Amino acid sequence: LLVLITDPIIRSYAEVRFFLVRVRLVLLAVEIALLWLVIHRWGMLGAIGVLVVVSIAERLVVTWRTATVIGMRAADLRLFSAVLRTAVAAAGAAAGAWFVRRALAGASPFAILISCRLVFAAIFGLLALRLQVFEADDRELVQRQWARFRQWTRRGEPT
Numbered sequence: 001l002l003v004l005i006t007d008p009i010i011r012s013y014a015e016v017r018f019f020l021v022r023v024r025l026v027l028l029a030v031e032i033a034l035l036w037l038v039i040h041r042w043g044m045l046g047a048i049g050v051l052v053v054v055s056i057a058e059r060l061v062v063t064w065r066t067a068t069v070i071g072m073r074a075a076d077l078r079l080f081s082a083v084l085r086t087a088v089a090a091a092g093a094a095a096g097a098w099f100v101r102r103a104l105a106g107a108s109p110f111a112i113l114i115s116c117r118l119v120f121a122a123i124f125g126l127l128a129l130r131l132q133v134f135e136a137d138d139r140e141l142v143q144r145q146w147a148r149f150r151q152w153t154r155r156g157e158p159t
Contacts, residue, residue, distance in 0.1 A: 006066040013069050023061055027054050085131040093124035
C-alpha cells in the first residue's frame with residue numbers, strides 16, 4: 001500500500017488541504033485507544049498489530065479520498081494492474097518465506113534470515129516473470145545480467 005503516494009495530491013487541493021491532518025488525528029486517537037486495550041493482553045505483538053491496522057486504515061481512507069478528488073473512475077483501475085501483479089508476486093514470495101521460516105524453527109537467526117531472503121527472492125522473481133510484472137526492457141536487463149552471471153560461474157569450468 002505504500003506504493004500509492006497520495007499526500008502531495010491531497011495537499012495540493014485547497015478543498016481537502018486539512019483532510020490528511022483530520023484523518024491522522026482521528027486515527028491517532030483510535031490507535032491510542034486500541035493500544036490501551038490490546039497491549040495488556042497481547043503485548044508487543046498486539047501493539048505491532050494495532051500499528052499495522054491503523055497504518056492500513058489511513059492508507060485506504062486517504063487513497064479513497066485522493067481518488068475522489070482527482071475524479072478517478074473504476075475504468076482507471078486498469079492502470080494499476082502492474083501494481084496488483086507485483087503485490088500478488090510479493091504475497092506469494094512472502095508465503096514461501098513464511099514456510100521456510102517455520103521449517104527452520106530453532107535454527108540460528110542468521111541462517112533463517114538468509115534462507116528466507118533467498119527463497120523470497122527466487123519465488124518473487126519467478127512469479128514476477130510469470131505474471132509479467134516486468135516491462136520488456138526490464139526483462140532484457142535481467143537476461144543480460146543472468147548471462148553475465150552464468151559466464152562468470154563457468155570461468156572455472158574446463159572448456
